[in-house]
Amino acid sequence: MTDMTSGRPDADTASGYRSRAYAARVARRNRSEFWLKSLGLASILVAFGFLALMLGSLVSTGYKAATQTHVTLDVPLPADRLKEGDLFGSNWRGIVQDAVAATLPGLEGPALREAVGILSNGAQFMIRDRVVANPQLVGSTLTVTVPVSDPFDQLHKGLIDRATPEANRRVNDRQIALFDQLADAGRITSPINWGILTNADSRFPELAGLRGAITGTVWLLLTCFAICFPIGIGAAIYLEEFAPRNRLNDFIEVNINNLAAVPSVVFGLLALAVFLNWFGLPRGAPFVGGLTLALMSLPTIIIATRAALKAVPPSIREAALGMGASRQQVVFHHVLPLAMPGILTGTIIAMAQAIGETAPLLLIGMNAFITAVPEGAFSAATTLPTQIFIWADSPERGFVSRTSAAILILLAVLVMMNALAIYLRNRFERRW
Structure with a gap:
């Protein structure tokens, strides 16, 4: 040249x-080349920047839910105030009011009611349950630590500014003075909020927890896995190893690939029309949610399983056939065990995708206000994503931090599931 x-x-x-x-x-x-590398590096930095911004926003809001403000009370339990043989029917709110009056002497009328309002509405039921579980406490004085109501929890955490004019605060000056009096007496504490994991949902933020949602998620995933894992693997084995190559099977393969890209809300509409309206299955049950997510996860599992089966070298099949094995023996004794790491990886990824779905579960009614922990797959329940949706839609300020904490818990579950998939792939994967 x-x-x-x-x-x-x-x-x-x-x-x-x-x-x-x-x-x-x-x-x-x-x-x-320099500008190409620079653009690639800039893209990575922008992606990590947005990720850091999201996590920083969640942590800065959600860490407030890691602790819960409590107050310690000495609760007298006189026998004449409790109904013998009917402890549930006793005036427990009056018992709590007497305990507050004894702790903050000199209060009566509206001032006493405002002091009682410092405690969570669930305090009376916590005391009741303690006494019902141990009736021998009747006639003694019970020392209990119960949550304060949400406005005072926000006050103690600094989310309510004391300098704000009284008309613009959720608590008035007299209530703040009463709360400070309890704090000066050493009765206010801020322990770790295990209730966010052990309590069911509640309309009171200080009592709301994720136990019901976590239990519902477990039932939903068990149902989804029990349905889509064997069906998905069976369909993939047939299509990859036994199905003849003709137009019908090509049509099936094309539609499986297309189903993997269908929006999840479409599966929710299908479940609403078929499982609820035609079959009459219970609305909001984890079993119905598991069926819905199984339909959504099947294409992913089939595609991943077929890819894992294709990755097994043809020489394995040829050697087994040369030794006289049948096609069934070749698949189930040789090919499938070697492909299992890839199959498990694809299945876990599909389950991780299913656990984060919200739209199809909203359409089948898994966003109801459920205060009881589901006892089985056919009980009404919520899941972690739908519980986050419910809390995010609540006007109570106390649910803001709990929403962020629930999102962090969900992200932690997703990260663990994806880490497990990566571990299984690296641990059992064979390179040919």
């Missing part, structure tokens, strides 16, 4: 001579 202006060779590698045109082209290529 020659330089058209000088007629000299463009690049003489033997003599080391480089023309100006050649040097310009090399410089242009180097600049292009």
Whole structure:
């Protein structure tokens, strides 16, 4: 190749001579490579920046839910105030009011009612349950630690500004003074809020927890796994190992690939029409949610299983057939065990995708206000995503931090499931 202006060779590698045109082209290529690398690095930095922004926002809001403000009370339990043989029917609110009056002497009327309002509405039921579980406490004084109501929890955590005009605060000056009096007496504490994991949902933020949602999620995933895992693997084995290559099977394969890209809300509409309206299955049950997510996860599992089966070298099949094994023995004794790591990885990824779905579960009624922990797959329940949706839609400020904490818990579950998939792939994967 020659330089058209000088007629000299463009690049003489033997003599080391480089023309100006050649040097310009090399410089242009180097600049292009530099800008390509810079754009790639910038894209990664932007992605990590948004991820850090999201996690930072969740942590800065959700860490408030890691603790819960409690107050310690000495509760007298006189026998004449409790109904013998009917402890549930006793006036437990009056018992709590007497305990507050004894703790903050000199209060009566509206002032006493405001002092009682410092405690959570669930305090009376916590005391009742303690006494019902141990009736021998009747006639004694019970020392209990119960949550404060949400406004005072926000006050203690600094989310309510004391300098705000009284008309614009959820607590008035007298209530703040009473709360400070309890704090000065050493009765206010902020222990770790295990209730967010052990309590069921409640309309009171200080009592609300994720136990019901976690239990519902477990039942839903068990149902989904029990249905889509064997069916998905069976369909993949047939299509990859036994199905003849014809137009019908090609049509089936194309539709399986298309189903993997169908929006999840479509599966929710299908479940609403078929499982609820036609079959009459219970609304909001984890079993119905598991069926819905199983339909959504099946294409992913089938595609992943077929890819894992294809990755097994043909020599394995040929060697087994050469030794006299039947096609069934080849598949189930040789090919399937070697493909199982890839199958498990694809299944876990499909389950991780299913656990984060919300739209199809909303359509089948798994967003109801459920205060009881589900006892089985056919009990009404919520899941982690739908519980997050419910709390995010609540006007109570106390649910803001709990929503962020629930999102962090859900993200932690997803990260663990994906980490398990990566571990299984690296631990059992064979390279041919």
